[in-house]
Amino acid sequence: MSETTTDIPAAVGSFPVTRDGTCPFDPPAEYAELRSHDGTMDLLSCPAGINVQVVSKYDDVRSALIDPTLSSHAAPSTHVVAGGDVDRPVVPGSILRMDGAEHARLRRLLTPEFTVKRVEAMRPYIRRLVDEHIDGMLASTGPVDLYHDFALPIPSMVICELLGVAYADRDRFQQQTGVMLSVDRDPAELEQANAEVMRFMEQLVVAKAAEPTDDLLGRLIVRARKTGQELSIEELTTLGISLLVAGHETTANMIGLSTLALLRRPDQLEALRADPGLAGTAVNEMLRYISPVQFGLLRHATEDAQVGEGTLRAGEWLVAALASGNRDESVFPDPDRIDLRRHATAHLAFGYGIHQCLGQQLARVELQEVFARLYRRIPTLRLAVPFEDIQFKDNALVYGVRALPVAWDKSDGAEAGE
Numbered sequence: 001m002s003e004t005t006t007d008i009p010a011a012v013g014s015f016p017v018t019r020d021g022t023c024p025f026d027p028p029a030e031y032a033e034l035r036s037h038d039g040t041m042d043l044l045s046c047p048a049g050i051n052v053q054v055v056s057k058y059d060d061v062r063s064a065l066i067d068p069t070l071s072s073h074a075a076p077s078t079h080v081v082a083g084g085d086v087d088r089p090v091v092p093g094s095i096l097r098m099d100g101a102e103h104a105r106l107r108r109l110l111t112p113e114f115t116v117k118r119v120e121a122m123r124p125y126i127r128r129l130v131d132e133h134i135d136g137m138l139a140s141t142g143p144v145d146l147y148h149d150f151a152l153p154i155p156s157m158v159i160c161e162l163l164g165v166a167y168a169d170r171d172r173f174q175q176q177t178g179v180m181l182s183v184d185r186d187p188a189e190l191e192q193a194n195a196e197v198m199r200f201m202e203q204l205v206v207a208k209a210a211e212p213t214d215d216l217l218g219r220l221i222v223r224a225r226k227t228g229q230e231l232s233i234e235e236l237t238t239l240g241i242s243l244l245v246a247g248h249e250t251t252a253n254m255i256g257l258s259t260l261a262l263l264r265r266p267d268q269l270e271a272l273r274a275d276p277g278l279a280g281t282a283v284n285e286m287l288r289y290i291s292p293v294q295f296g297l298l299r300h301a302t303e304d305a306q307v308g309e310g311t312l313r314a315g316e317w318l319v320a321a322l323a324s325g326n327r328d329e330s331v332f333p334d335p336d337r338i339d340l341r342r343h344a345t346a347h348l349a350f351g352y353g354i355h356q357c358l359g360q361q362l363a364r365v366e367l368q369e370v371f372a373r374l375y376r377r378i379p380t381l382r383l384a385v386p387f388e389d390i391q392f393k394d395n396a397l398v399y400g401v402r403a404l405p406v407a408w409d410k411s412d413g414a415e416a417g418e
Helices: 029-035 058-066 100-114 116-121 123-138 146-151 153-163 167-172 174-180 187-210 216-226 233-263 266-274 276-290 360-377
Strands: 051-055 297-301 305-307 310-312 317-320 405-407
Touching: 051 058, 058 297, 058 305, 058 317, 100 116, 100 216, 100 233, 116 123, 116 360, 123 146, 123 153, 123 360, 146 153, 146 233, 153 167, 153 216, 153 233, 153 360, 167 174, 167 187, 174 187, 174 233, 187 216, 187 233, 216 233, 233 266, 233 276, 233 360, 266 276, 266 360, 276 360
Parallel strands: 051 317
Antiparallel strands: 297 317, 305 310
């Protein structure tokens, strides 16, 4: 392992710390205790076989994520994967695991695909998808699973449209990416899932490299060639997988969790129904409140670094707890309460610094359209099972619900999609 120092103290606990079972939307209660002290905690042992320091205060999380001496060479959440290889070589195209000039090169090539103007051009398409799926739900005669019938297909179709992936191929990646994001899968099952997604994406990029199409991957290939930075098939494959996974999993889980959380807060849900224009601030508030990347981001000190009130020595590991920073009461008053009128644009759900989520504007537009339309068009939306029966993805890198059975009154649906 990369713990190069020889006098590291013994770990006094284990990570991940346990989520508070009394409210499945809240991060572990230990984070609040940490924030009340100096914002750091004693070394905790991780399933990957390393010890980590955890920063929990908002300012400390942001500082850690912009510190150039804290490397992202390990996958962001490797620490919670049993036997996770934090020192495995960085595969070409692994933008989340790159620092410095190589990361900047790939980021510059991708950025034109995620400008506000380009994403806004997709809004009518996204709005149509939302309305079509609401229509499909309303045409049903019984309860439906909001997660699998609404939350998952919409961002999947959007990312397929963006990348130039045939949506008919969704079964080749949806199930496999779910396996890839689990922290406790059998290694053989995980290897098989990785291999299947790799084969799928490689076939796609080989075809696009031979004949570029007018989609993200095709335009990326052309842009790289024009600027003398041609990308290899391996780089394109890895980038494509990263975008495919990130482009649907987080948004799908946010739709499911947000709906469930708002159903528990009818006052806030009613405010959103009454004022669809509230969707913009509502999206940021729900991202802050839920923080779907639930185990934080792993970083490795390449030299001694000041973090919070302490020092991280070269060779040591750190986890920036995004969910804790988003509940920091010094930044977000009454942080455990949903307030859809709160201006929470500075939340950390998309990370911070050079690795801040490239597709965050796309995710916002998707969530805005859902928030502005779903609850207004189905005003009597409610759970079809007791809340206590809902199962959560406690073992996944991206937190969510496994299913969300919902029902509504037959009188709903009179208002057609616009």
